[in-house]
Amino acid sequence: MRQVAVVGALLCVLVGCSATPVDGAVSPTPSGGTAAAASVTPRGPLGQAAYQSELTKAEKSLAVSLRTLSRAQTAEGLAQAMGELSKALNGASGRLAALTVEGRLSAVHQLLQDRIGVAAYKLSDSEQAELDARCGGSAYTSQKVQRRLRTDLAPALAALTKLKLNFGSTLPNPGAAPKPERPENGETLVRHGETGIGRLSITNGTSKDVAISVVTDGKPPRDPHVMTYIRAGKAAAITRIGGAYHLYYKSGAEWSSDRRQFGSGCSFQKFDQAFGPDKSWKINLEPTVTGNAATSEVEAY
Structure with a gap:
């Protein structure tokens, strides 16, 4: 192969090399590129x-x-x-x-x-x-x-x-952001169903606002008997609870009254134990190693 390459080079010297490539040949370009690279050259x-x-x-x-x-x-x-x-x-x-x-x-x-x-x-x-x-x-x-x-x-x-130049006219426009909402501490967001003499005192020892839901036995968390808003570091009481229930709570920021949901930083929890009817209970939502009421994460509701 070396001899062939040398002969080719000598032949070029003897007969002269044309600056125009022969039909079917590819012209080399600097740095190993091809002529197509010119298409991305800045214009102007x-x-x-x-x-x-x-x-x-x-x-x-x-x-x-x-x-x-x-x-x-x-x-x-x-x-x-x-x-x-x-x-x-x-x-x-x-x-x-x-x-x-x-x-x-x-x-x-x-x-x-x-x-x-x-x-x-x-x-x-x-x-x-x-x-x-x-x-x-x-x-x-x-x-x-x-x-x-x-x-x-x-x-x-x-x-x-x-400068009278147009760009961005096709960007989606969802309108103005909704106004910030933060219900009052202890505000009842939902209440329906039969009332009773059950009472629940809740201390929100966490750094986030929560919406706590009293959910009648057999009902899904999206259909609470009572839902109450408790601000971070505050306490509130829910009274007139009727029947046995489970306790759910969700926390986060950017509350929406229309959707009854937080918009960011959410978590969703459920107390593992059931709560009997016609009794008074005290709950502290702040996690502690000495607590006696376990909670579990649940799907968003």
């Missing part, structure tokens, strides 16, 4: 109209992922949609980075890439959103994610608008 400098065209293309590349996010129906679906949108945003940012724009557009061009990068990074961490969706509902949590996306991109969108 782009003016207003040409840059707007590229912005429109970038936004269209996000359309499917944005729709998937807004239509997520489960916690798992929401996490997957966030991951897909994160990848799509990174792809759009890469395409924009390959462009060269006129000097007056350079600052907003860089700002847009930066803000897209921030949004993509936050969407890539979907674990907390998936947990929140399990307690606050996937639709509610998806709307939170959509609002955060708009907030992350807002500085760039505002700067583009000042």
